[in-house]
Every structure is written in structure tokens, then in C-alpha cells.
Amino acid sequence: MNDYLFTNRMERILQIANQMSKEGIITSVDLFIAACREATGICSELYLYLYHQLGKDFDVKILNQWSRNAGADFNFIGHYKISMDAVLIFEESNKKRKNYGQMLINEGHMIQSILQSDAQLRFMLTEGVVDGIVNIACVPRDLFVNLDHFKKLYGNRISKHCMRRAAHSDLIELKSFVIHEFGERWLQHINAMTEKEVLPIYIAIYGEEIIGFACYDTVRNKKGLFGPMGTSHKKRGNAVGRDLLFKCLNEMAELGYEYAVIGEAGPIEFYEKACDAKLLQTC
Template sequence: MLQPLHLLTACLDEKTGVLGEISLKITLDKSLLKDVMEDTSIQHQTCSVFFNVQVTEEVKSILEVAINYMKKYNQIYVNEGNLLKALITTNAVDRFLSDDNRKTILSLGTTSRDMITHIANYKVPIINTHHIRKVNKKEINELVHFIGKIFSNEWSQTISEAFSLNKLPVYVAFDDNGDIVGFAAYDIYKNKKCYFGPMGVALSNRVKGIGFSLLHHCLKDMSDIGYEYAIIGQAGPIEFYEKACNAVVIPSNKV
């Protein structure tokens, strides 16, 4: 029967990415947890559509909280950050974690992180180029309005300032009606070079490969400029960039 501790230990058993970083920085005696996980005498069993084994009511509640976090952040999949945050905020594993351990998990595993990917020998994957192109200066108001409405005023301000550049390092994606549904930029955030972002795709148009295509249009340009690496600032969800361009999380020195 699946318990909250199974979810926690499964996360800590992963040795790559953010979860690998967390596992190196917190201490848990897994041998002491084994007896707890094997004791099902006082657990109420139930079913979950996410697993093919019985789960506890607590696990079911944790998954519901994780799904709520997913919706809150306008995401389409429950990711490791959503699950970790649900484990901590529901207090389901509190008695097994120190305060420092909880802070480490929240700091490293539930927030956006800077990532890096090597693009010196970049090869363009098969991507959709239909309805994706560089933005032109006549579209400033439409793009800024789209970003401010769907994402944030900070992002819209960043993009607005980019229109003062001679060459706009901003790509846009359109739907079949000619409306903007996504964008991606590079080298514009605080005038930082080798810096990808921001990027966003309207929620109703995700899982169509638009974000993947926008990302690789930008990475191709950055590679052509001669950049060795691309920094992906405040990436989220992290697993998208891990799969899309083999990006890795830049280790944090905060904890």
C-alpha cells in the first residue's frame, strides 16, 4: 500500500536534476523508515486513478493538493515540484524531516531555477516552423497586451523594452486565426547575453509543440551568434527544459 513516505523516498532516490541535488543536501535514515512504510495496520486503504496499487487516504489528499498547485501555476502536468510542495505543506511527512530539511526541499525543489545548456555544436531538431516567426515592430502593442494579460506585467515590460533594439530577438507563434498564442526571447532580460527567456505559451495551446519550437528557434539563433552555452533563467517547469534541450539545473548555494 502506497504511503506518503513512499512518495518522499522515491523522490530522494532520484539522483539527477533537482531531486539529486536535494538528496545530497538532506539526511534521512531510510532504514528507520522501512518499518514505518511496512506497517499498514492502522492505514485506511483506498484507490487512486494515478496508481495501480492501493493508497492511503493521505496519499490521495496529497495528490489533490499537488493538482491544485499545478492549476494555480497554469501548468498542465503535475511535476516533482508540485508533489514536493504538497508533501511539505500537508505536513504528511513532518515527523521524518527536520526544519532544515523542509526548508531545503522547498527552496531547491519547489521554485523556479536557473538552468544551462550547451549549444556550441547545436543541431536543430525537427520542429514546427508553421506560424512561428520573428516579431516585427508593428506588433508591439498586440504582443505586450498578450503577455500582460496571460503572464505578467514584468514580462510585458521586458518585451516592450526589447522593441527599442535594431534586431528583435523575439519569436512569436500564431494560431490559424492569426492571433498570438506564444512567444520566446533571448538576450533581452536586463541586457544579459547568452540568456534565454522569457518564454510563454497560452494554456489552451500547450502540448502542441509550440513551446518546444519557440525554444529551438531561439537556441538556433544563439548558437549562430557563437554562444557556447545558453542560460535559461528562472526555468519552470524544469523537466520541460531537461527533455527539450538537455538543460541541467545550476546548483544553488542558498542552502
């Protein structure tokens, strides 16, 4: 249980849930309402959505209607007492994290697991409201970066990794790296760049080996779109992705782009923290 790794936002959600919990035991409904009350990023958007859909004090009403089992069994995650229904939520959340190839359990993994598992909560919500929650919190989201603001904050930061622009001679090795680490889903974007004289692709190198890559202007051949980006599983947590991100965003700023759009980002909090990216609001 103690092996779970959480984003900072998830750590705050756990703290809020613990403060709300009855008998000091966190349940799935505590986690859901704590996510709404955390009030940053998608959690802020989620709260406003449910406020408009369900009305004022929706969080209190859900908590009051949800039936708790007094004296129920629990287990520990870290120093938190977690009810057995919530333990199953975290097990499922961790599976989703692994399926998406991510390092940390985030609020999207957890909320999707709650909606799939908590029959009481589902009974309180209409199908349309559930779909709205999923579209806000449980799917990849588009973000944008103000590049002038980015340059002022991060433009002089020095990378600790060896990075360079990819040459055409690197493409065979790069494609092999992408297939091995991420499957074939990103190959189409790299293949679309082969006719360009100067590739908008940067690679990170350790020894003679590619350990990460990042692109821009490759998705649908649209200007101003950052990505895809990926880091070798064995090098994650070493700021390789952040340095590749900075390299591309700095170059986009130098080319005169005012904004960069990060399309369908999975690790949303990573981009929010790394480059002050902001969510593009859903309709």
C-alpha cells in the same frame, strides 16, 4: 482522480512508490522517499542533499519511523492504490499545477504539498533541512544549455509551426497576448526591448493570431539568458513552446554564445528533455 496528468519523472516516482508500499497502498512518505530514489534531475540532487544532512540510509530510517495505519482507506489514481492522506497530497499538487499555469503535475508540486501536509515527516526534519529541500525541489531553478552540443543534436530540426521574429508593429498585440495568458509579470522584459532595432523575440502564429512567444537577452538586459517563453493555454501540448525554444537557442548559437542560461525555469523536465538542459547546482 484519473484526470491527473504527470510528468515522466512523476510517473517513475509513482512506480517506485508502488514497489515500496506496504499492503500495496502508496502513502505520502512512500512518495517522498520514491522521489529521492528516482535519482534524475532534482531528485538526484535531493538524494545527495539528504544523504549529507541525515546520513547513510536516511531513506530507510524515515520509512521505518513513519507510522502507517494498517487497513487504512484508499482510493485509485490510475491503477495505483493511494492512501487518503496521499490523495490529499495529489489534490493540493494539482492546485499548485493550476496556479503555476502548467500542464503536468511535477515532483516539485508533490514534494511541497507533502512538506506542508505530512506532520510526521516534518517532525523528523529540522527547519533548516526543510528549507534546503524546498530550495532544491520546490522553487524555479536555473538551467544551462551547451549550445554547441545543442546544435549537434537539434540544429537541423524543422518546426511544424509558423514562427517569425517579432517586429515592433507586433508589440501591441504581443503585450495583449501576454497579459491575457500570463498576467503582467513579463511585460517589463518586453518593454525593455522596444529600443532595440532588431527584437530578440520570436512569435508563433496560428492564422492571424499569436499563440506563443519566446525571448532571449531580455531579462535584466543580460546577454545569454533565455526567456521568458509562453504558449497559449489552448495550444499547449502541441510542441509550440519547444519550437520557439529551438528557434531562440539556434539563433543564440549563431551569434556565438557558448551557453544559454534558462533562468527560474518552472517546468524543469520540459527543458531537460527538449534541449538537454542541465541544472545549475544550488549552493
